[in-house]
Amino acid sequence: MRSFLYMISQGLKGIRKHLGASLFSLAIMVFTIFLFDAATAIMMNLTNFVKEAEENVGITVFFKEGMSEEEIKALGNRIGEDRRVKRMKFTSAEEAWEKYKKVYFSGNEHLAEGFANNNPLANSASYEIFLDESAPQREFVTELEQMTGIRKVNASNSVADTLNDAARLIRGITIAVLAVLVIVAVVLIGNSIAMTISMRSEEIHIMRYIGATNGFIRGPLLVEGVIIGLLGALIPLAITWFAYQPLVEHIRERYVNLANIFAFLPRARVFALIIPVSLALSLGIGLAGGVFSIKKHLKV
Amino acid sequence: MIEFRNVEKRYEDQERNAALSDFNLTIEDGEFVFIIGDSGAGKSTLLKLLMGEERASKGAVVVDGVNVARIRRSKLPYYRRHFGVIYQDFRLLKDYTVYENVAFAQRVIAAHPQSMQRRIPKMLEQVGLTDKAESLPSQLSGGEQQRAALARALVNGPLYLLADEPTGNLDPTSSQEVMRLLEEINRSGTTVIVVTHDAAMVDLMQKRVVTLKEGSVVSDQAQGGYENA
Numbered sequence: 001m002r003s004f005l006y007m008i009s010q011g012l013k014g015i016r017k018h019l020g021a022s023l024f025s026l027a028i029m030v031f032t033i034f035l036f037d038a039a040t041a042i043m044m045n046l047t048n049f050v051k052e053a054e055e056n057v058g059i060t061v062f063f064k065e066g067m068s069e070e071e072i073k074a075l076g077n078r079i080g081e082d083r084r085v086k087r088m089k090f091t092s093a094e095e096a097w098e099k100y101k102k103v104y105f106s107g108n109e110h111l112a113e114g115f116a117n118n119n120p121l122a123n124s125a126s127y128e129i130f131l132d133e134s135a136p137q138r139e140f141v142t143e144l145e146q147m148t149g150i151r152k153v154n155a156s157n158s159v160a161d162t163l164n165d166a167a168r169l170i171r172g173i174t175i176a177v178l179a180v181l182v183i184v185a186v187v188l189i190g191n192s193i194a195m196t197i198s199m200r201s202e203e204i205h206i207m208r209y210i211g212a213t214n215g216f217i218r219g220p221l222l223v224e225g226v227i228i229g230l231l232g233a234l235i236p237l238a239i240t241w242f243a244y245q246p247l248v249e250h251i252r253e254r255y256v257n258l259a260n261i262f263a264f265l266p267r268a269r270v271f272a273l274i275i276p277v278s279l280a281l282s283l284g285i286g287l288a289g290g291v292f293s294i295k296k297h298l299k300v
Numbered sequence: 301m302i303e304f305r306n307v308e309k310r311y312e313d314q315e316r317n318a319a320l321s322d323f324n325l326t327i328e329d330g331e332f333v334f335i336i337g338d339s340g341a342g343k344s345t346l347l348k349l350l351m352g353e354e355r356a357s358k359g360a361v362v363v364d365g366v367n368v369a370r371i372r373r374s375k376l377p378y379y380r381r382h383f384g385v386i387y388q389d390f391r392l393l394k395d396y397t398v399y400e401n402v403a404f405a406q407r408v409i410a411a412h413p414q415s416m417q418r419r420i421p422k423m424l425e426q427v428g429l430t431d432k433a434e435s436l437p438s439q440l441s442g443g444e445q446q447r448a449a450l451a452r453a454l455v456n457g458p459l460y461l462l463a464d465e466p467t468g469n470l471d472p473t474s475s476q477e478v479m480r481l482l483e484e485i486n487r488s489g490t491t492v493i494v495v496t497h498d499a500a501m502v503d504l505m506q507k508r509v510v511t512l513k514e515g516s517v518v519s520d521q522a523q524g525g526y527e528n529a
C-alpha cells in the first residue's frame with residue numbers, strides 16, 4: 001500500500017515535471033476517446049433504429065395457388081414455431097378482399113359487386129410476420145422463400161438496409177481513424193514517459209543500485225501513463241454525458257418526422273456500454289504507452 | 301566473501317583487449333580493501349560485475365557462495381541490497397533533503413515507516429548530519445554531501461560498502477573525515493571496498509591494497525601504501 005501511494009505520487013510528479021508533453025498526450029487521448037464515445041453513441045442508436053425498423057415493418061408471406069386455408073394455417077403454424085418469430089397475423093383471402101374494397105372501391109361499392117361470387121384475391125391469404133429484435137430479417141426471408149408452399153415473400157428491407165449501411169460506414173471510418181489515433185496516443189504517452197525516464201535517469205540508476213525491484217522502478221512510469229489515459233477518458237465521458245440528452249432533444253424538435261418513427265436510446269443505456277469500454281480503452285492506451293517506453297528506454 | 305575466479309570481461313566493442321582478463325581476487329568478510337590502478341585498469345568493470353550490472357564473459361564472480369552471473373534478473377534487486385554504494389559525485393537527489401535522500405533508500409526496499417523513523421536519525425547521527433537533515437544537497441559542502449551519500453548507502457544495513465573514488469571531489473580535511481567514517485563502518489563488520497586514485501588516503505590508512513593493471517591484479521599487499529604498491 002505504501003509503495004502504491006509512493007508510485008502514484010511519483011507518477012503525478014512525472015506529469016508535473018513535463019506538463020507540456022503530458023498535456024499534449026492528454027489532448028490526443030481526449031480526442032481519441034471522444035471520437036470513440038461519439039461514434040459508439042451514434043452506432044448504438046442507428047442499430048436500434050434498424051431493429052425498430054425490422055420490428056415494425058413486417059414480412060408478408062403469400063401462398064401457392066390452390067392451397068386450402070387449413071394447409072396455409074398448418075404452414076403458418078410451422079413458421080410460427082420458429083424462435084425468431086415474435087408475432088404473426090393471418091389475413092384470409094376474404095379479409096384481404098374486404099380490405100382492398102375499402103381502400104379502392106370506397107364510394108363506388110357497386111363496382112365491386114361484379115366480383116361477389118368470384119373473389120379476385122382468392123389466392124391472397126397471407127401471414128404478416130414480425131420478428132424478434134435480435135433476428136436478422138434478410139436471412140429469415142431467404143429461408144421462407146425456400147419453403148414449399150410459399151409463392152411470394154414481401155419484405156421491406158430498404159429502410160433497414162440503409163440504416164445498416166450507414167452504421168457500417170460510420171463503424172468503418174471510426175475504426176480506421178481510431179486505429180491511427182490509438183497509435184498516435186500510445187506513441188505520445190510513450191514519449192511523455194520517455195521524458196520522465198530521461199529526467200529521472202540519475203534517480204533510476206540510484207534506485208537500481210540500492211536494490212529497487214523492476215516493479216518499483218516501472219510502477220511510477222506506468223502510473224503516469226494510466227493517469228494520462230484515465231483523464232483522457234473521463235473528460236470526453238463527461239462531455240458526451242452532458243451533451244447527449246440536449247442533442248437528442250434538439251434532433252427530436254428539429255426532425256419531428258424522424259422522431260415519430262425512431263426512438264433514441266436512453267442515455268443510461270448508451271453509457272452503460274460507453275463508460276466501461278472507454279475506460280478500458282484509455283487504460284490500455286496508457287499502459288501500452290508506458291510499456292512501450294519502458295521497453296525502449298529503461299534498462300532494469 | 302567475494303571471489304573473482306579466473307574472470308574475463310570483454311565488452312561487445314572490445315575485440316582485442318579485455319577489460320578484465322585472468323582476474324583472480326578474494327575479499328574476506330570484514331576486510332577493508334583499496335583497489336587502485338590507472339584509468340582503464342578495470343576498476344569500474346570490477347564494480348559493475350559485483351553489482352550484477354555486467355556479467356563476466358568467462359570465469360565467475362561469487363558473492364557469499366552465489367555466482368552473480370546465475371542470479372535471475374528478477375532476483376538481482378534483492379542481491380544488490382547486500383551492497384551500499386557511494387560515488388565521487390555523490391549522486392544525491394537534488395530536489396530531496398538530506399533526510400529524504402536517506403529515506404529514499406529505505407522506501408526503495410519498502411521499509412516499514414517505524415523502521416525508517418528509527419534508522420534514519422540514527423544514520424544521520426552516525427555521519428554527523430543531524431542538524432543538516434532538512435538541508436538540500438546544494439546547501440551542503442562536498443564533505444557533507446558525501447557523508448549524506450554514505451548515510452543513504454548504509455541505512456539498509458548492507459554487508460558490503462563499495463566506494464567509487466569517494467574522496468575524488470573532496471578537500472583533504474573532508475577526505476580524512478570520510479575515511480574515518482569508512483573505517484568506523486568497517487569496524488562494525490561491514491566489508492569496505494574503496495576504488496581510488498587518492499594516494500594520500502591509501503598511504504594514511506595502511507589497509508590492504510590491490511593494484512590493477514590492464515585488467516589483471518599486479519600487486520596485492522596486506523598493509524600497503526600507494527607508492528610501493
